[in-house]
Amino acid sequence: MQQDLTPATQHLIFIGGGHAHAIALLMMAMKKPAGVRITLISNLVQTPYSGMLPGLIAGHYNFDQIHIDLGRFCRYAGIDFIEDSVTGIDPTNRTVQCLNHPDFSYDLLSIDTGSTPDLSAIPGATEFSTPVKPVRQLLSYWEALQNKVMQGDDSQEIHIGTVGGGASAVEVLLAMQYKLYKMLKKQQRSTDHLHFHIISGPQQVLPSHNPRVQKRYLKVLQDRNIKLHKGFRVSQVKQGRVISETGQTVELDEIIWATAAQGAGWPASAGLECSDNGCIRVNDYLQSLSHPDIFACGDIADMVNYPRPKAGVFAVRQGAPLAHNLQAALTGQAFIRHKPQKQFLSLVSTGDRFAVASKGPFSLAGDWVWRWKDSIDQRFMRRFSDLTELPDQTPGTQLKIENPDMRCGGCGAKVGHSILNRVLKQLPPPPNDIEIGLNRPDDAAVIDVPEGKLLVQSVDSFRQLVNDDFLFGQIAANHALGDIFAMGAQPHSAQALVSLPHASDEIIEQRLRHLLLGASKVLSACNIGLIGGHTSEGTELTLGFTINGLADRQQLLTKQGLQPGDKLILTKPLGTGTLFASDMRSQAQGHWISLALKQMLHSNYQASQILTAAGAHACTDVTGFGLVGHLHEMLNGSGLSVRLRLAKLPLLDGTLACLRAGIFSSLHPQNRKFEHSVLNIHEFDGEILTEVLFDPQTAGGLLAAVSAEQAEQVVGELQASGYSQACIIGSVRQEASDQVILA
Template identity: 35%
Template sequence: MQNDIPVTRDLVLIGGGHAHALVLRMWGMKPVPGVRVTVINPGPTAPYTGMLPGFVAGHYTRDDLDIDLVKLARFAGARIIMAKATGIDIEARKIAIEGRPAINYDIASIDIGITTDMPDIDGFAKYAVPAKPLDTFAQRWDAYRGSTSNPKVAVIGGGVGGIELSMAMAHALRDKDATVSIIDRSDIAGEFDEKPRGMLRRELAELGIQMYDNASVRSVHEDGVKLENGDQIDADFVVGVAGARAHGWLSTTGLEHQDGYLTVSETLQTSDLNVFAVGDCANLVYDPRPKAGVYAVRAAPILYHNLSVALRGNTLSPQMKPFNPQKDYLKLISLGEQAALGEKFGRIIKGGWVWKWKNHIDRTFMRKFYELPQMGAPKIPRNAAQGVAEALGYQPMCGGCGSKVGRAALGDALDALPAPTRADVSFLSGDDAAVIKVGNATQVMSTDHLRSFIEDPYDMARIAAVHALGDVWAMGGDPQAMTMTVILPRLSSELQQRMLSEIVAGASTVAKAAGAEIIGGHSSVGAELTIGFTVTGLCDGDPITLKGAHAGDAIILTKPIGTGVIMAADMQRKARGADVTAALSQMAEPQGMASRILRDHARAMTDLTGFGIAGHLSGMCDHSGVGAEIKTDSVPLLDGAFELAENGVKSSLWNENRAGVESVFGKQGPVFDLLFDPQTAGGLMAAVRGDQAEEIQKKLWLCGHHASIIGHFTESPGIKVI
């Protein structure tokens, strides 16, 4: 967000289609001040239509095919919500989202494409896959082609899409004795003139693809497709390309539509001027065109301009630009192998050079999203005081560690405190929470807060709540109460209310699931969003502390590590969106069940947070009077963490963590470095008897925790890495 001026308007982009991807890129280059941008998409990536046949044929990898929306959103300063939009309330200006509360918008845009699901065909939903949405199809095809021998594929739909996919599949499966069939209720390639139709049918025949013209599908089964005439086509992978239709929820929005396709004007506005639509889900009634990605791409600059104008407060402004779609476009059709056929205005070109031309066009388009300007080192004023450059560091401060102070500095400050004089309060320096006696009850209390490292207040609140509750869980307690401390960035009063509502909703889901109550808090305005909690919990027995580990005890960790390096890489746009998404999902996973399993067995326990494995384990060793041995092969890592560490990516807290633990020695490498990686809302790390460790690990796995035995405690001091 821009910190110099208040944020006053919400722009929500529903869908990660081609037009919205380009709008995000333009926004990153030239944002409209005062606007919070949100992208809603079911996943972290959006496949590029033009390269799908090449991916299916095996010419491209999945990474080649996908636009990384997480990186793009980071570049644009936007938040991304990985979920499906399910409706719009145009009166309240709210967007319903699957699995979380609705969000507000001032201006919205829809670019969700179409679906080729075929609900009228019996068995299609169970035994077939629609070609659109593309991400689901790409995942299913990737799994199928790598695991099947003697494959049998059937494609329902003999238009351009079905022809391209069937030829791509035949090419990809050419060494597996495959059978590929293409079915159409009329003539296959019938939409083309005689010459290109004949050429395409010859290409299909040369690839051995069986063509079924004028054949209607009655049903789909586990072993194939049954036609209306009773014939059976054997298939174990059935894809639907025909029967494209709009997503069903669009017709329930109250917006004008035709068969679910939203009616838009020349300015790409729907019947509600605050809602825009573009791409295949839109109906250009003023100048109808076929459904093709080229129109979404061409519409993107117009959409960006008109959204910018609308966000300035005038949806009827004469500054709005019209979108005038071209009359025809060059259709480049992949022919399975690295050859293609091109057609425009009836002229035809064909050959390997056409595929190279198409590949050049597609690669050039995708480079727009790969080659985003990189975040440079912070600029330091010439007249800055001595030491500013060293304190600032070589990279932006990483929020993924909560922007935590180093272990050594914190420890020195806490050690200077006088010992508690109250008999009902005790606190061991370095431990997770204070212990308070209230009558016959034992209460633990702690506080924690996080500087926001993602743009989504709802998910940030969930992560911050799990992070804070970790101190209660680590001491074997049951969460009791939580108070919130929220620092909001500069916002209009309306957006303050919206953001606080999202924060409270996110925190409440975690608190309720943990059995705790949110009982109030405090809010203020500052430079950026910060969310914190003071938490209390109740312990039935003695709280579990850092003191108590014995030599020979096993070390159990309940979550993989790597959140620090992944979030640091995310801030530099070096991390894959899928890896960032997985890391955020893990951070929001509560540890209540793991705590209940471990508290009956743990001799010492802590939650893994900003000081990393090395720092927190060092604290357990120091207070227990033991050493430790860590097996690098047993340390669980989040996807992407090893590769990032291998490439030298580190959190801004890494140097402090490394300097704070001098007793770590042994096998060097990426996993060694990751032992100092700061974690946010990390797992529990416990000392348990060695002969009980495997049974405890099994219990944790059965409850859904990715628990690992990463080493054991030793009599020798220090932490040895092997």
């Protein structure tokens, strides 16, 4: 998608990746309003589509088929994606608080965080049952339950039940029974020890459906030996049983809770008008009754004029009017009302590939209904996976910004003094050994180099890699520190070089604050701080750091120091180049990027200390030139060779898939020129793993040579310190001069 370079003047934040938000974001991606920065905050990179959840439990779908990849979609749509949990909002100051990020400022806010079953009113329910939502928690429980059944003794009876008689409870239980029976029968084992129950408060199952549907499901439950406990209102849950208001008891070893849901507590705590169940009360425009700059939809919203059940079909149909009204709020246009239908098409499955369709008093059933449901669900999901159908971004209504084409160059392009001052006041203070720095601003920073120490300096800068400024600040700082750690030096101080895209003062201030707070988090963990820097405005975000370090001359590590017999240790996995090249093309799965970011956020600080203490003979950090490029630098002029075990190279999830798709970093062809350093690369023609050798890394690991006697111990220490994929990847030989030999 083409990038909109219109300076951002307004910030629209979506909290939660529910069905309504997914549709609204899709529609806004089709015609994104110019001058609006859009951010989605979600604790899930992949959000489940509830209509397909029973099919996943039954084994008809895999995980990816029923999840919308929010990270991948947002990258394609030009939307900033923040993986975090929202803990609160401040409607007065228009800020959003998150668990692991600084506050976000907004001009317009939309909330679609869903709901979860209310366990709080029933003693013991929280301790002894598993709710159907959050889905991630249910799926973890389901995996454990399958293992328990398959590894258990068939003579041991297991009673499994859902509390709740609605469609969710019935579909989930039928799907579980179907999958467990299928797994046991595949091993020619009995299913007689499994017993299934539905605990229904009302006197009938599926109370919101017509009598024909209820009658059909009563027969399904009877045919499948599922015990229905009607009129059983649970008052207490204990280990292994549920107790009703009248004192009846049902023995249950496994309890799944699927009753009336409630919203999160923070909207009400923030002062939004909410119903007793914690859901935000909204008008016909999906606008908060108490705060017109806040919208809500999906299960977290209660439409006061049109109360409806909490069902996915209503959430999906809120997406289009929500998108229109958010656009209207940003551009001053007229809102449209949303009136949800009273009767809706319901498609409920029976575990196997059979389903019942109903609308009002009518119903139909059959395996063809399941195929119909499947086609509807698959078509919905393709809207978010087949991203080629999205057009190039066509900016909508132009928002006003003062003289957007009259931005100055030179020092006139600096970020304003007042903005800079406000941001710098929020940063942690620098260490006390800084003579002149941000604590005493002057024309330049002054540091006192202790006697007997060497000053080690490095500089790194690059374009924005991920649309999360706080994470990008951390990654850029981690990357810049890598050279200092590779030389066995102790970091001392840092200066930042920041270029921010043109935007309103409020947006520039928030972005600068997130960048520098992210960097400061990494620097503070190394007991150093920022002592100066420079800011400017430009067409894109870039961030770099000059890092100062101190080292004893005799303890300084360099690239040249390899000794015959040394083992080569790599502390972190490879693959960031191809993964983020794929991400830029919206071809990388969101969870690949999420896992890669976790590795990139992992500092080399402890690894450097472990390697230095072990007396490493040589060390470098694996970054832009790729593994072979940096090995070439270590071997240059040594007269030695490295035998590299190709199959032992640690890789990030998704690396091979991206390489097989032919997606390479733009630096990859240049790095390929180092292949002359690989003596026998021709023997591995067609082996995709060889491409990993030339993949440029960002915030990559350390590559060190240690004595063979210490290598295994060093790897153990690294793994114990959190470098879980640290390993020996090769050894130093005298077979060929300055060459890498693949094995």
